[in-house]
Amino acid sequence: MDVQHIEGDAITGISSMATRHVLTALAGAYERQSGQRVRIESTGGVDAARRVLAGEPFDFVVLASQALEGLAAAGRIDPGSQIGIARSRMAIAVKAGEPLPETGTETALREALLSARSIGYSTGPSGSHLLRLFERWGVAERVAPRIVQAPPGVPVGTLVARGEVALGVQQLSELIDLPGIDVTDALPPEIEATTLFSAALCAPCRRHEATRALLAFLASPEAGPAKLLHGMEPA
Known part of the structure; x- marks a missing residue:
């Protein structure tokens, strides 16, 4: 894709720290592939959810699926856009x-x-x-x-x-x-807890089509190796 024809405005997202490394790697890969700039801020999950709830102008959010349920109930994300990204043990x-x-x-x-x-x-x-x-x-x-x-x-x-x-x-x-x-390796199977991290468009999202394309990439098989490298599994 010709970078010159891509808007200079970056897609912005916020995530919990659990997905920081894998999202950094995947955002870089997506930028190289598409020419579209991506800027993701990673912080504590509680803080990230609070900021989305407060209406900060992010295009998308990546959090544990349970946290997204609360944001959907509050009308701060588009529940129809929610997509599984990775699982973490x-x-x-x-x-x-x-x-x-x-x-x-x-x-x-x-x-x-x-x-x-x-x-x-x-x-x-x-x-x-x-x-x-x-x-x-x-x-x-x-x-x-x-x-x-x-x-x-x-x-x-x-x-x-x-x-x-x-x-x-x-x-x-x-x-x-x-x-x-x-x-160590993962916890014993009988008490293991695997967390599903998902992404969704935030209510203030300005660029729905471009952001949906990014989320599709994050969930694609192409993104699988980066997830495994950073201790996660494809969703």
Whole structure:
């Protein structure tokens, strides 16, 4: 496509931190392929949803599907435009060089968490799932003094790399590219939580056709290798 015939105005989007790396890679690939500029801001998922709810003028948003449901109910996105982008599993991080815990079974994971000096978790879906696990195991009060929630927009792995927490639990996609940590495989199947991240047009979208074309690319098989590289799976 001839870049000279593309409007100079960029398509703008906002996303949670979980999809930051893969969206950066895919936006760059789309720009090279189409000539259309794409600008995506990544922040904490709670903050991203709040800003879309407030009507900030983004063309599209990428968040966990449950968060998009709330935005659709509020009339801040076009629910008919919603499309699955990628799935992300959870993982556990330790500081680089430290022994990785045994997490192959629910029992092993439970013991690893209960014996950890401290545990970092996020404000997003992975953090909510971890807290539900603690409730299910009947240990919520026992671990309460040792759990640390990362501030919105700060990867849990950053706290691990700094030595502020011993174990970090978050989406694999948010841990895999961080320096200073080592990462386990996914959690045991019986307690795994996979989050679907989807995209949708925001109510203030100015360029519906161009934005829909971008979202179609993000969901296409062509985008699959980048998702796998950054710890996610095609939706």
